[in-house]
Amino acid sequence: MIRPWIIAILGVVCALAGFITFYGSRTAEYRKLEAECGPELAWIKKEFRLADDEFERVKKLHEAYKPVCAEMCRQVDEQNRELARLLQTAQGVTPEIEKTLGRAAEIRKECQTGMLSHFFRVSQAMPPEQGRRYLAWMQAQTLLPTHESMLPKIGAKSDDDRDAHR
Amino acid sequence: MSTKTPNQDRDPLEELLKSWKVEATLPPRFQEDVWRRIDRAEQRSASSISKWFIGLAAHWASLLRKPIGAAAYLSTLLIVGSLTGVWRSDRKVDQTEIAWRAAYLQAVVPAAPFAYHP
Numbered sequence: 001m002i003r004p005w006i007i008a009i010l011g012v013v014c015a016l017a018g019f020i021t022f023y024g025s026r027t028a029e030y031r032k033l034e035a036e037c038g039p040e041l042a043w044i045k046k047e048f049r050l051a052d053d054e055f056e057r058v059k060k061l062h063e064a065y066k067p068v069c070a071e072m073c074r075q076v077d078e079q080n081r082e083l084a085r086l087l088q089t090a091q092g093v094t095p096e097i098e099k100t101l102g103r104a105a106e107i108r109k110e111c112q113t114g115m116l117s118h119f120f121r122v123s124q125a126m127p128p129e130q131g132r133r134y135l136a137w138m139q140a141q142t143l144l145p146t147h148e149s150m151l152p153k154i155g156a157k158s159d160d161d162r163d164a165h166r
Numbered sequence: 167m168s169t170k171t172p173n174q175d176r177d178p179l180e181e182l183l184k185s186w187k188v189e190a191t192l193p194p195r196f197q198e199d200v201w202r203r204i205d206r207a208e209q210r211s212a213s214s215i216s217k218w219f220i221g222l223a224a225h226w227a228s229l230l231r232k233p234i235g236a237a238a239y240l241s242t243l244l245i246v247g248s249l250t251g252v253w254r255s256d257r258k259v260d261q262t263e264i265a266w267r268a269a270y271l272q273a274v275v276p277a278a279p280f281a282y283h284p
Contacts, residue, residue, distance in 0.1 A: 004230035007236045007240070008226075008230065010240060011243040012243065014240050015244065015246055015247030015250075017244070018244045018245070018246075018247030018249075019247040022252050022255060023254055023255045023258075024251075026251075026252065026255035026256070027255050030258075030259060034262070039269040040266070040270045043263065043266030046263075046266075047263075047267075062273070065274065069274060069276055073276045076276055114276075115274065115275065119274075138274075141271060141275075142271075142275050
């Protein structure tokens with residue numbers, strides 16, 4: 001006759017075994033994918049169900065675009081800093097501010113053009129149906145924001161507010 | 167000015183109470199009995215909780231001794247553990263996909279001018 005406390009412990013072991021088996025098996029694919037591709041590209045491969053050769057093409061395009069994107073980010077930051085500096089002392093829209101805004105608009109245009117070109121190239125590296133889906137999703141996320149999505153949400157605190165309360 | 171003497175101020179009830187003597191005697195070992203009863207009442211309330219736990223444990227033990235009770239206990243815990251695993255893995259998968267999507271957008275979208283809502 002097995003003692004009751006042994007069965008009680010065995011029950012806990014059973015519960016742990018069930019948890020580990022199901023949790024492990026259902027997340028294994030994600031862990032493997034993230035280890036192989038990194039978090040950025042893992043999403044592309046999983047979401048658009050890319051075969052290995054298609055994924056390799058997308059990966060090459062992604063790696064080539066990353067430094068271009070970083071340079072654009074640097075230019076955007078530089079323009080934002082310049083604009084913030086001018087606005088600190090300005091009483092109205094000065095010619096300098098106008099010039100900086102013009103330059104910021106140019107950079108924005110360059111960024112959007114570069115980004116959109118990259119999206120097209122990536123979509124062409126995918127199977128046609130997945131490419132169309134990718135393009136539609138990326139455009140919706142980046143270039144076609146609704147007016148509502150640009151407005152701050154009611155009750156949501158801005159980053160500045162949060163910083164001020166720290 | 168009052169002209170009453172101290173004897174005239176005395177309350178008749180007070181006088182009566184002073185003259186009253188208790189003649190009844192307490193039962194033998196009265197004090198000891200009172201303390202014993204208090205002690206017993208305290209012990210009864212404390213042991214009712216521990217008795218409840220002991221009873222529960224004994225009930226569980228008797229259930230686990232029967233093969234059908236042990237099988238029911240083991241399979242219940244196995245099912246609970248497995249369902250928790252499924253539930254937690256679903257949440258983990260959702261969170262991972264959101265994080266991956268955000269990481270991709272961060273990598274390909276130059277920062278400021280674009281509305282970005284992953």
